[in-house]
Amino acid sequence: MKRTIFLFAAMLFCMATHSQMQTVVATPANDFLNSIGVNTSINVRGENIDTTLATVKYLGVRWLRCVSDNMYCNKRLYREAGVRFSLSLPTEGDAYTVKGIEQSDGITRLLAKGHRLIDEVSPDALIGIEGCNEPNNWKITYHGIESGGGVSWRELARYHRDMYQAVKADPVLRDYPVWSFSETGGAIDNMGVQFLKVPENAADVDAEFRGATFADYATCHNYFVHPQWKPHSNNQAWLASDPSRNGKADNLYGNFGLTWAKKFKGYSDEELLALPKVTTETGVPITAPFVWDDKNQQWTDKPNPEYENPALRITEEDQALMFLSCYLSQFKQGWKYTAIYILRDRSDETGNQTYGFFASEWNEQTHRYLSKPRLSAHYMHNFTTILADTESIKTSATLTYSITPRPETVHDLLLQKSGGTMMLIVWGEKYEYGAKPDNVEVKFDKKYRDVRIYNPAQYDPENPEKGVQPVRMEKNIRSLSLSMLNCPYIIEIRK
Numbered sequence: 096m097k098r099t100i101f102l103f104a105a106m107l108f109c110m111a112t113h114s115q116m117q118t119v120v121a122t123p124a125n126d127f128l129n130s131i132g133v134n135t136s137i138n139v140r141g142e143n144i145d146t147t148l149a150t151v152k153y154l155g156v157r158w159l160r161c162v163s164d165n166m167y168c169n170k171r172l173y174r175e176a177g178v179r180f181s182l183s184l185p186t187e188g189d190a191y192t193v194k195g196i197e198q199s200d201g202i203t204r205l206l207a208k209g210h211r212l213i214d215e216v217s218p219d220a221l222i223g224i225e226g227c228n229e230p231n232n233w234k235i236t237y238h239g240i241e242s243g244g245g246v247s248w249r250e251l252a253r254y255h256r257d258m259y260q261a262v263k264a265d266p267v268l269r270d271y272p273v274w275s276f277s278e279t280g281g282a283i284d285n286m287g288v289q290f291l292k293v294p295e296n297a298a299d300v301d302a303e304f305r306g307a308t309f310a311d312y313a314t315c316h317n318y319f320v321h322p323q324w325k326p327h328s329n330n331q332a333w334l335a336s337d338p339s340r341n342g343k344a345d346n347l348y349g350n351f352g353l354t355w356a357k358k359f360k361g362y363s364d365e366e367l368l369a370l371p372k373v374t375t376e377t378g379v380p381i382t383a384p385f386v387w388d389d390k391n392q393q394w395t396d397k398p399n400p401e402y403e404n405p406a407l408r409i410t411e412e413d414q415a416l417m418f419l420s421c422y423l424s425q426f427k428q429g430w431k432y433t434a435i436y437i438l439r440d441r442s443d444e445t446g447n448q449t450y451g452f453f454a455s456e457w458n459e460q461t462h463r464y465l466s467k468p469r470l471s472a473h474y475m476h477n478f479t480t481i482l483a484d485t486e487s488i489k490t491s492a493t494l495t496y497s498i499t500p501r502p503e504t505v506h507d508l509l510l511q512k513s514g515g516t517m518m519l520i521v522w523g524e525k526y527e528y529g530a531k532p533d534n535v536e537v538k539f540d541k542k543y544r545d546v547r548i549y550n551p552a553q554y555d556p557e558n559p560e561k562g563v564q565p566v567r568m569e570k571n572i573r574s575l576s577l578s579m580l581n582c583p584y585i586i587e588i589r590k
Contacts, residue, residue: 116540123487124518128479130426132158132181132434133452134376137168138485141442141455142166146452146466150438150453152176154472155479158222158586159503160375160434162208166215173220177485181223181274181375181432186230188237188254201237201524202258202358209268218543218549222432225314226255226263226276226376231356249301251276252286255309274373275310280350282359289351289361291370299360316376317346319421326379326409327526335377336428338367347372371431377421378436381449381469382408392445395484404530413526415471416552416581418452419478423583427508439466470554477551477562481585494519494588495540502533505579515590522583532580542573545589553584 110445111411119381133156136142136341148171151159156178163169170179185201197202199545205224227235230243230251242250255276262268263354279288287293287300291307318333320326321344328334332547342348349355354366362370386397401407409417418435441452450454453466454473468476491511496519498507510518521537555561569575577584 100191100258115499116495117497118493118495119509120493121488121509123491123518124482124484124510124512125487127426127508127510128155128215128482128484129157130430130432131156131422131479132160132432133438134160134434134436135438136441137161137172140444144171144438148176150466150468150472151178151524153468154452154475155483156436156438156475158432158434159438160225160534162212166211169212169220170216171215173216175449179220179222180212180562181225182212182221183225183433184227184255184258184276186227186233188235189239189295201254201265202261205258206261206265206268209265209271213267221271223265223272223274223312223373224268224275226258226310227251228276228317229278229477230276231281232440244387246289246530247284248282248286249303250285252288252301252304252309255288256307257305259308259480265406272311272371272441273309274312274314274375277314277316277375278345278350279313280345280355282354283357285359288358289354312373315345315347315350315372315374317342317344317374317415318379318436319344319375320379320409321345323585326407326413327528329527329530330524331417331526332424333504333506333524336421336424336430338370338372338428339364355428369428372429373432374425375432375434376436377425377433378450379409379414379417380447381411381414383447383449387446389446394521411470414449414476415469416488417526418471419474419552419583420522420581423520424506424510424524425521427506473554473559473562474552477549477553478583478585480563481549481551481587482510482518484512488513488515492517498535499538500533500535502535502579505533505535517588517590519586519588520583521577521586523581525577525580530580532578534576535579536574536576537586538574539588540573542571543588543590544571546570546572547587547589548575548577549585549587550582551585 137147158426160181162180184205186203186568190200191198234241234243237250237254238251259273285300286483287304291310293304294569301430319332324344338347340348351361382402384402386395388395390491437450440448440451442455452472470550483517494517506521546569548567550566553562
């Protein structure tokens with residue numbers, strides 16, 4: 096009888112263990128890598144093409160939210176680093192004259208720049224055409240009328256409706272996706288910009304725009320540290336990436352579900368989950384020790400209270416870890432592309448300019464700004480080097496595994512390289528100050544002969560290659576343990 100009870104209990108245990116297993120279809124590693132982008136200026140604002148090229152190659156980023164007016168620069172970036180570009184609609188919607196030279200209207204200039212990029216670089220070099228940048232902060236002019244900010248958004252809506260129609264009527268550009276402008280949630284009157292295509296029956300929307308199409312993709316600037324989403328919060332990047340009403344910070348819901356400024360209704364919760372979306376700005380600066388005086392444009396000797404408080408201070412290490420979490424969380428939750436602000440600190444801006452993967456340092460001998468890599472650059476280099484791939488596998492395989500226990504701050508993403516190797520990324524977002532790690536076990540449904548575990552979140556200046564080498568190598572295992580706090584582990588599974 097005791098033997099029967101024991102066997103029955105063992106059977107129940109095995110069934111419970113097996114029920115926790117999930118069979119997951121892998122995503123091509125190349126698709127994930129293609130989603131990784133940055134904001135940059137390429138050849139102005141202290142940058143030059145040589146340093147821009149060197150820094151993007153080191154990071155392994157795949158696209159830039161910028162197109163240089165100098166096509167030679169774009170050509171080098173595309174051909175030497177495989178970098179692609181997104182275009183942005185100019186703020187100046189009307190034709191204007193600068194230094195005696197007449198400029199065409201914004202839509203005409205946008206189309207012309209797209210044609211030049213395609214003709215002189217490659218049709219593959221363009222990934223998307225974005226609307227205006229944050230017109231809640233930077234008003235546009237169209238038909239001679241200011242719009243955006245605290246002024247009626249009617250001309251802004253017309254500008255983007257007309258731009259969309261012009262792109263789709265263009266025989267060269269029509270197949271490229273149009274991304275909405277950012278901060279649609281700031282609208283002060285209801286022109287329907289919280290929709291990609293406004294429903295015909297949207298009675299609350301101004302009649303002129305019912306049925307109008309503005310974009311193919313929703314665009315957000317969902318910075319993962321925000322006045323309403325302070326560091327150090329658990330799931331710092333995960334919840335900023337959340338497309339539902341549960342999202343934090345300046346999220347998708349507040350821009351396309353129920354707008355944050357005037358509460359105009361947009362998409363339902365179910366529609367938001369499936370909405371095509373991109374992020375063209377996100378990130379966080381490293382906290383400065385002193386307060387910046389914006390009026391006098393200078394640093395003071397007054398201590399920064401956020402720097403004094405470790406629960407609010409963002410260190411170089413924090414920034415580096417959050418950047419990795421951001422790219423992973425965004426992709427896992429359906430964001431097609433994500434660009435972090437910014438590649439390298441700008442030399443022509445004041446205040447706390449520590450957003451960049453690279454610091455900007457003036458060199459007296461070369462009379463140029465050098466790009467000094469921060470930890471975020473080193474961690475990103477490790478990350479993209481480990482995952483490196485240039486082709487998307489045609490038919491993805493599956494992997495059956497479980498993670499137990501499963502804290503709400505632990506997430507996973509299964510990738511597959513073109514050669515067939517599985518790369519299971521397990522990352523933690525336990526950023527709360529003083530948090531302790533969780534011990535979890537990753538179990539597989541069968542034994543694997545060769546398993547390698549990488550931790551890209553490490554850097555040793557005396558051994559720079561350390562970050563791309565396995566921290567553990569296992570043979571013939573069907574489970575492994577991980578201590579999860581706020582860094583990613585990449586589990587390479589060779590069958």
